[in-house]
Amino acid sequence: MTMKKGAALISEYLVQEEVPYVFGVCGHGNVGMLDALYDVKDKVKLVSPRHEQCAGHMADAYFRVKHRPVATLTSTGPGSANMVMSLATALSDSSAFLAITANVPTSQHNRGPFQELYQHNQADFASVMKPVVKRSFQPSRVDMLPLALRQSFNTMVTGRPGPVNLDIPYNVFQEEGDVELPAHSHLDAQHRPGAGDADIAAVVELIAAAKRPALFIGQGATLSEAGAAITELVDTLGIPVITSPNGMGCIPGDHPLALGFIGRNGAYPANQAGRFADLVLTVGTRFDDRSSSSWHPGYSWNFPQTNLVHVDIDPQELGRNYAPTLGIIADARTFVKQLLAAIAGRPALNAGRFVEWRSRIKSWQTEWLEFVQPHFTDSTSPLRPEFVVGTLQSVLPDDVILSLDSGVHHNWFMQFWKARRPQSMLNSWGYSSMGFGVCGILGAQLAAPDRPCVAVVGDGGFTMTPYVLCTAVEYNLPCAWIVWNNFAWGAIRDLQYGLFDGREIGTAFYHGESGESYNPDFAAWARACGADGTTVTRPQDLRGAVEQALKNRRPCVIDVHVDANIRPPSTGTWQLPPIPHKEPVFGKPHRS
Incomplete structure (x- = not known):
């Protein structure tokens, strides 16, 4: 145990966890933290954009590319309030970063000093953050920092990833405590829960009974880095895959069975596959209004007539909008690998089983291409x-x-x-x-x-x-x-x-x-x-x-x-209640 300033403890922990960047904007509330970053600038680089919201979006995008979190640093008051938009964005798309915000000194709590929020509770900025982060920690002494730091990092990356707020009174940056660096976090650990054997066996039986199965994948598949396994599953079974925007790229977009996005502005083959499928295997995504044609039956999906296997690492997403035939809490990559192993023991489940289904899909792809292709060469x-x-x-x-x-x-x-x-x-x-x-x-x-x-x-x-x-x-x-x-x-x-x-x-x-x-x-x-x-x-x-x-x-x-008077051809629908929804421009709904 050694005497350390709070800011030095934070900066040393960032070094220990191999956080390469802090995206931050200076303010009177974080100058003590900036001074500590000066001592580690050869290991942790401070990048200072011109707006705090930008710092948050940068950290969010960094995680989406690298799958490793970085940190942001903002001052007390407006600078940290500017982070709300980027934190809400990251939370909504399961992206992780550590948002270090400054707050007023503990000796001035509830006295209404410069930039304190105190209407309902002293130094109440954490209440601003609660809806837009997985967790907000507010250590008020230096000796509280080691636990808060370790818990912050672990919370970001375990289960469904998301941003975490570490809100620190700015005297804590400068005060000293008899502390040591906390243990390493879970950043490099593999927390990939799998499905139970009974659930895997049940999925295999549903696939064996299906005639028109389809995959629907999203951000959970991307975060799990399940692309290679999903592509192998698609090739093994010969079934189509529909992607949410954040699932795009898990399977190459030019793969013959990659149908693209579904919903109002989705691709026609994707909506047709969703309408006519008798089994949908959903991995790491949720059925929001835009990817489900505002939940109107027959426009993108036909649940509960269609069997649904819903796999997600977050139990809150299972059954949120459609009650699944089978709900499974599991990591996307782990689940797909388990399913591949189980299918290997069933030789009858191969790409030859769904030839007729793929033929229908091919016809929809041809229809769609003939409709849209001419405009790709229009010279206007x-x-x-x-x-x-x-x-x-x-x-x-x-x-x-x-x-x-x-x-x-x-x-x-x-x-x-x-x-x-x-x-x-x-x-x-x-x-x-x-x-x-x-x-x-x-x-x-x-x-x-x-x-x-x-x-x-x-x-x-x-x-x-x-x-x-x-x-x-x-x-x-x-x-x-x-x-x-x-x-x-x-x-x-x-x-x-x-x-x-x-x-x-x-x-x-x-x-x-x-x-x-x-x-x-x-x-x-x-x-x-x-x-x-x-x-x-x-x-x-x-x-x-x-x-x-x-x-x-x-x-x-x-x-x-770009011509503002040409609009994407809707192939599903989207509703702003109580305004009635519009019918598709191309294709028509089908109730199974």
Whole structure:
């Protein structure tokens, strides 16, 4: 036991747990912690973006790529309050990082000092954090830090991952205690619970009895790094796989049995497979409203007529929206490997069993391709959305990390993008926060410095968070931002046209006097920050602009003018109650 300042104990524990980065913004409340980080700066690098929300999105994206948590550091009051959005985003998508926040000194608790929240409880910032983290710890003495640190790290990564808050009165950073470093956390341990033998046997019997089985995978499969096992299962049984956005890439998107996303803006073959399946094996995902056509029977799924095996590491997700035929609490990769071993003992369960089912799937894939393919080569100005997606699919390399923001561009990518690798397509899915795609790409680049990192973001989301360019230039991060510039909050404008008879208000970007469409010159904005910037208004210029950005390996903005009046063809539905839901544009519901 030795006398240590609280901040020194924290920084030394970060070193011990091999946390390479702290993404933080300075403030009077964390200067003591900053001073301790100075002593370990050769082992833990402080990266300081221009906004706290950005720090959180960076940490979130880092974990999604690396599956190792980093930390953020914010001051007391507004700086830490700015973290709420990024913490909610991470919690919703099961992504982990340690959010270290500062609070007022313990000697001033409940006296209303500068930036204290005290209406209901002293130093009550932890109550702000409770809904958006797995756990908030608030050690008020140095000797409370070792336990809080170890529990924080263990909580982040065990079970369903998620962010944790460590809220520290700023006197604790500077005060000393007779303490030693806590034991190593579970970061490198393997906590992968499996299914019981009886449950595995029951799943095998359900597969043996099925004629039209389908897999549905999501973030749990990605976090478990189950892609190789899932691909082997798909090839062994010859059954199709449907993916949530955060499950994309677990099986290569160009695999013949990879059907893509399901729901309103899903791919037609995915919705057809969901409608006609007699068994759905769901691994590591949940049935939210967008991936289930707002739970309307026959539009994406047909439960309970369809048998459902629901596998998830989080027991709270089992049966949340659909009562499963069989619910199993297990890690995705462990479960799939168990299932593969069990199927190996049943030679009759092979790819030849479901030939007729695959033939129907192939016919749906052909129908869908014939409907959408012509628009991928349309040469128009502004550019057609399909042309943009198709061009990026062909020009971006296999190892690209793609970060998407919230907006209508995300709908197009959900429908048509074919992710080639796991952990290579980053989405704010559960919380759909604008700014995640813009900021997160910085964290992705730090997690994978040798890979090209490209963010496709809306003009609205980019205008919210343009300060990312400063950070990219400061730290020499060669990220590229492709701005989907349609001069509108396009996704919401589409709802106004679809549900409110085109009564557009507050969603288009117009110049107040002339009434003409307005946006800043994003390319000039980039150049003003010291990054590269170019504007694309003609389809023949897009490929060259992207190729040049990849070659230059410099921060870059490509401002692409996209036609706002072309909307993704719905193949399922989505409802904003009590407004009636719309019928699909392509395909029709089927009740089993």
